[in-house]
Amino acid sequence: MHPAFSVIFLTTLIGAGQGLFLALVTAQSYAAVDFVSIKDANSFYAYGSAIALLLLVAGLFASFFHLGHPERAWRSAAMWRTSWLSREVIALPTFMMFVFIYGTMHFFGWDPLILSVEQPLQGQLSLYVGIIGTLMCFALFISTAMIYACIKFLQEWHSPLTVINYTLLGTASGFTLATAYSAIMAPELVTLFGTWASIITLTALISRSAALIRNSRIKYKSTIQSAIGVRHSNIQQKSMGSMGGSFNTREYFHHARMGWFKSIKWLFMVLVFIVPAILLAMGMQKNNYELLGLAFIVQYGGLLLERWFFFAQANHPQNLYYQTV
Amino acid sequence: MNANPGYAGLQEGSETQMTQLALIIDLNVCVGCHACVTSCKQWNTSGPAGSMCDDNPYDKDPTGTFFNRVQSFEIGTYPNTELVHFPKSCLHCEDPPCVPVCPTGASYKREQDGIVLVDYDKCIGCKYCSWACPYGARELDEHQKVMKKCTLCVDRIYDEALPEDERKPSCVLACPTNARLFGDVHDSESEVSTIIREEGGYQLMPEWGTKPANHYLPRRKTRIKIHDDELIRSDNPLKKEGVKPKKIIDDQTLDDITSW
Numbered sequence: 001m002h003p004a005f006s007v008i009f010l011t012t013l014i015g016a017g018q019g020l021f022l023a024l025v026t027a028q029s030y031a032a033v034d035f036v037s038i039k040d041a042n043s044f045y046a047y048g049s050a051i052a053l054l055l056l057v058a059g060l061f062a063s064f065f066h067l068g069h070p071e072r073a074w075r076s077a078a079m080w081r082t083s084w085l086s087r088e089v090i091a092l093p094t095f096m097m098f099v100f101i102y103g104t105m106h107f108f109g110w111d112p113l114i115l116s117v118e119q120p121l122q123g124q125l126s127l128y129v130g131i132i133g134t135l136m137c138f139a140l141f142i143s144t145a146m147i148y149a150c151i152k153f154l155q156e157w158h159s160p161l162t163v164i165n166y167t168l169l170g171t172a173s174g175f176t177l178a179t180a181y182s183a184i185m186a187p188e189l190v191t192l193f194g195t196w197a198s199i200i201t202l203t204a205l206i207s208r209s210a211a212l213i214r215n216s217r218i219k220y221k222s223t224i225q226s227a228i229g230v231r232h233s234n235i236q237q238k239s240m241g242s243m244g245g246s247f248n249t250r251e252y253f254h255h256a257r258m259g260w261f262k263s264i265k266w267l268f269m270v271l272v273f274i275v276p277a278i279l280l281a282m283g284m285q286k287n288n289y290e291l292l293g294l295a296f297i298v299q300y301g302g303l304l305l306e307r308w309f310f311f312a313q314a315n316h317p318q319n320l321y322y323q324t325v
Numbered sequence: 326m327n328a329n330p331g332y333a334g335l336q337e338g339s340e341t342q343m344t345q346l347a348l349i350i351d352l353n354v355c356v357g358c359h360a361c362v363t364s365c366k367q368w369n370t371s372g373p374a375g376s377m378c379d380d381n382p383y384d385k386d387p388t389g390t391f392f393n394r395v396q397s398f399e400i401g402t403y404p405n406t407e408l409v410h411f412p413k414s415c416l417h418c419e420d421p422p423c424v425p426v427c428p429t430g431a432s433y434k435r436e437q438d439g440i441v442l443v444d445y446d447k448c449i450g451c452k453y454c455s456w457a458c459p460y461g462a463r464e465l466d467e468h469q470k471v472m473k474k475c476t477l478c479v480d481r482i483y484d485e486a487l488p489e490d491e492r493k494p495s496c497v498l499a500c501p502t503n504a505r506l507f508g509d510v511h512d513s514e515s516e517v518s519t520i521i522r523e524e525g526g527y528q529l530m531p532e533w534g535t536k537p538a539n540h541y542l543p544r545r546k547t548r549i550k551i552h553d554d555e556l557i558r559s560d561n562p563l564k565k566e567g568v569k570p571k572k573i574i575d576d577q578t579l580d581d582i583t584s585w
Contacts, residue, residue, distance in 0.1 A: 153459045
């Protein structure tokens with residue numbers, strides 16, 4: 001498939017925003033049971049939510065460049081019963097609303113105790129909003145990934161690994177960002193976020209590698225024989241019915257050189273997993289926000305390449321009809 | 326109670342959709358002349374839905390939107406080759422994977438005749454439906470920025486202003502070798518159903534379960550089997566005894582009798 005930059009930015013930006021929000025709610029739930037204590041917790045959560053919201057808005061903005069008619073985008077919520085894209089269109093603004101409410105509640109300190117069963121466990125309204133937001137966050141991860149995973153004849157995508165990878169990679173980048181953010185705002189949380197960021201990054205390394213291994217062994221169900229219905233082992237296309245190319249030759253091929261295509265794979269493996277893991281370990285030791293910030297920037301840049309590769313690697317069966325001019 | 330749920334499902338399916346219009350394309354007689362391509366473009370670019378884009382038609386890198394394309398495939402190794410011309414358009418699947426993925430409902434399958442259509446006024450141009458079509462039958466119009474595809478000339482086949490024999494898709498009327506047939510594949514007695522049944526009509530990429538309504542007819546060779554004993558008569562009475570009749574030298578010939 002042709003990797004569209006609008007979709008690459010959409011999926012990576014909202015992934016990082018979602019991961020950052022998950023990190024904030026994680027910190028608050030740790031704090032609720034007194035595992036950690038945060039000085040000036042409200043502004044930490046409020047500004048963190050603002051950054052998450054900013055990433056989500058940027059992702060939403062990028063997505064409009066994918067549309068031929070962005071002014072009609074409101075229509076795309078209609079078919080949520082059948083279309084994962086429609087479900088994503090509903091899940092993204094709903095999640096953004098919860099991030100906004102969560103951040104606002106902390107910013108103004110509206111956080112009444114609504115439930116206090118025993119002394120250590122304090123029911124805070126904002127935590128409940130955060131938990132509903134977390135559910136919406138996972139709904140959004142699933143919707144985004146299922147857009148790709150539900151197309152059964154794009155065999156590289158049609159796997160539960162697609163959903164796992166979208167979730168883990170987004171969460172990993174968000175937690176890395178949270179580590180860098182906490183190094184500035186709340187140094188007491190660096191170890192918590194940094195440890196989780198490293199664990200999630202390394203888990204994502206395993207699941208993304210599993211997807212790469214799976215995809216390298218794919219046996220395509222469609223062949224040129226089934227495409228035109230002629231049983232012969234030697235079939236060559238002589239003409240595709242157009243001379244200057246068409247939508248079919250532009251949309252479904254990545255048009256990158258094979259060497260470049262292959263090097264991207266190794267490049268993103270290094271940039272998404274190995275370099276950030278090292279930078280996270282170093283930054284956590286020295287409590288250095290520059291190293292941790294670099295870890296996020298490198299990981300996010302790597303994720304752009306990862307997403308490019310994700311699209312480019314998918315081989316659409318229609319390509320069987322477009323092999324030669 | 327039905328022991329075979331698949332069969333029951335088929336029954337229900339055919340009840341909800343009485344008619345399924347489709348094209349039958351006969352690869353045995355298609356000569357690859359592209360008349361269907363040009364007539365399709367002419368009819369559909371002149372329709373009320375607006376023109377289909379056509380960039381650099383007479384220049385370098387010509388490109389544009391087409392509902393129908395004719396491709397050519399060489400089968401076999403030289404000198405034992407055969408060139409198959411392969412017209413390709415939307416197959417109007419009975420279970421179209423492109424319809425449920427559309428987020429706006431712009432892509433839909435008509436209940437009354439099974440035609441898969443795009444509402445150009447609702448399409449947001451997200452291209453998701455084209456990803457979800459394994460045949461590459463949908464093309465984005467680069468100027469109107471909406472998804473386009475074969476409509477089976479829905480603005481023509483029901484037009485009562487046209488003479489009845491012209492109420493067919495444009496490509497069908499244009500085909501000089503009659504390689505394209507149009508009809509209802511759910512009606513078992515229709516011309517198209519009969520020909521699918523009798524001439525070995527098949528569907529493309531059956532592995533995805535899309536159940537395309539359009540069918541293709543394979544190349545067919547007309548051969549007769551001639552056995553050796555039909556060339557040399559084994560029961561020829563003249564050869565039966567192994568002795569050929571010889572001329573009797575002493576006998577009178579016609580010349581002997583008639584010459585005086």
